Amino acid sequence: MRKRRALAPWFVLIAFLALPPFIWPHSWLLAYLAQSATMIVFALSYNLLLGETGLLSFGHAAYAGLGALIAAHVFNTGGVPLALLPLVGGIGGALCGVLFGLIATRRSGTAFAMITLGLGELVVAAAWTLPGWFGGEAGVAIDRASGPRLAAAMPGSLAGWSFGPAREAYALIALWCVVAAVAMFALSRTPFMRVANAVRDNPVRAAAIGCYPARVRYGVVVLSAFFAGLAGTLGLIDIELVSTESVGMMRSGAVLIATVIGGTSAFFGPVIGALALTFVNVIVASVTRAWLFYLGLFFVVVVMVAPDGLAGFGMRHAARIAEYGWRRCRTAYLWSAAGMLLWLAAVVLAVQWAYAAQFGADEGAALGAIFGTRGGDAAAGSVPGLSAARLALLLCVLAVCAALATRRAIRAHADLAGHTRAVQRPGDAQ
């Protein structure tokens, strides 16, 4: 029973990656899934640093970008089949980790974070200025179908795959994603990672029992850089291009946000975070330009309410429901859900209104779409048939309702906690 429960997330992950392409074979779905798979590996590799060793890095994209860059150059010179390219990228990333870790792991804590930020910016600045590195503005492109094939090693029908079509490339990416996730899971169970956990929790004690915290951190940085390079190469296979954006601060910030949102304490936390981030990045960003605002707001809310991320939050409340029984918890959670939805509605309305007022045309359409009308009055940022005063009134009503629901939820949670004499933080609906 326990074994089955431990395996369940793996089945969900594999089903998520494998089933949709058979059910809805659209190209945008493949692109979305490929991005998700890349982000999953990237976030898991980041969690080796943040979750397992307690190292906050602001320059993780440097390993991924440089690994992908090395892989692209190796692939273009020929000799390496595409199916094995992620391994090349991983080794390239690990080499960068060997180099950068030497400088960064001399310090820990905040200083480590700032040094990685500096190193990340160094790579970005170098990518822009040094010739021949990133191919300037255009980046370095590869042609997936051009590499030598793995004819001998593959069974029957796979031998003919050129990886030219997006479907075949996606199958490769998904396969590598699962392999890398399994490898990282196995890694997180090794004695070395246990020592890394000890270094995270109490470096002084860890040093006293005879391990060198700096060396352990260095090892973790190299391992994490390996998987980051692998993730970067998966992205390279997906879009057939590595550019300066792939080492940039935006990408480093994205992986940090994904990992923290998902939760660093559980192995599958970063996977959840990666899926959430890719959703915002692809789906929400195609609807509104306010997606960065929503992402930042969501990140701040998660850090405030659940520092252990969505995974930790979910596990906490699942344990709570299991303990008290669903019947007793029902009121509290229904009020929480109501409050959450009302706040969401109020925030989305306010933000879309503000964006429509500032950016006009396209955002006006997004605001109008909320009310089911086509093409809002762009310049004024208002919706046809709904004046600014009415919109403001609607916002106020929504906010008041949300505040009331939140109060009820907090009270219900307090009752629940008081009733069973268990001291627990109310999972209110912020």
Place this chain on the structure above:
Amino acid sequence: MQSFVINLLNGLSYGLLLFMLSAGLTLIFSMLGVLNFAHASFYMLGAYVGFSVAARAGFWSALVIAPLAVGLLGAALERWLLRCVRRHGHLPELLLTFGAAYLLGELVKLGWGLSPLSAPIPAVLDGPLFSLYGATFARYRAFMMAVSLAMLAALVAVLRVSKTGLIVRAALTHPQAVEALGHDVPRVFTGVFAAGTALAALAGVIGAPLFVIEPAMAESLGSIVFVVVVIGGLGSLSGALLASLLVGCVQTLAVASDVSLGDVASIAGAVLPPEWGALTLAQLAPLLPYLLLVAVLALRPRGLAGRRDDHA
């Protein structure tokens, strides 16, 4: 050689601007133990608010109003957000300021749009102050140096002489003892955070006429400021001053120089491939602060004036 003095002065003025930012950052770090990742965003916000105020009420009122407004916002951030996550340790605090940087960046885009703005230099400060061997030194840069130095003097005076400074310094090292003596340490924290962000905003108002005001300005300067505090040694005010001047001068001199990488290599006796040799130091200037960081950390992991890090 003639323009070297002028370039050095320009570098010093840029370094002092960097110091205004890194001083606030260092102050907040040594007090709260958290590196305010949103510091550069407050600098940007200061520039934008200063721009708007200056357009209505003139440059001099902007110099006062913008830091006050941004400082209040900083105090609010500390009071209602940072204080709530403090019990979870420093990591969530740093992450919170990281998220706040995203939000502030979007708010600025929302409030002022995406297009770059250029703040005018006030008429009194426009024009050259003096010229030396044909190269001129702008009056505005002299003003910038004067404000930075005045700020430095005021900071030292407040921290060293006044009673408030005494409490702040004591709360730095012995927060429990200060609390036991009846001082409200959390309020001191809020005050320090507000002062730090106000300094950043002041730097924004002063720096705005020299640079373009745009939503990307926080990222472009922010990473340099973080590099400066690490080079100087985290938590050391004198180290921050030293590192700011160093980075400011190195970067400005590199931009102004017309030496190419090939020339530098030929002095060392090495020969570079032609496309590398053609690169000028001016093109490499954005790289220099980070290379300096690597060099300093390789030689002295705790930074120029940092204390020994016991956790390393």
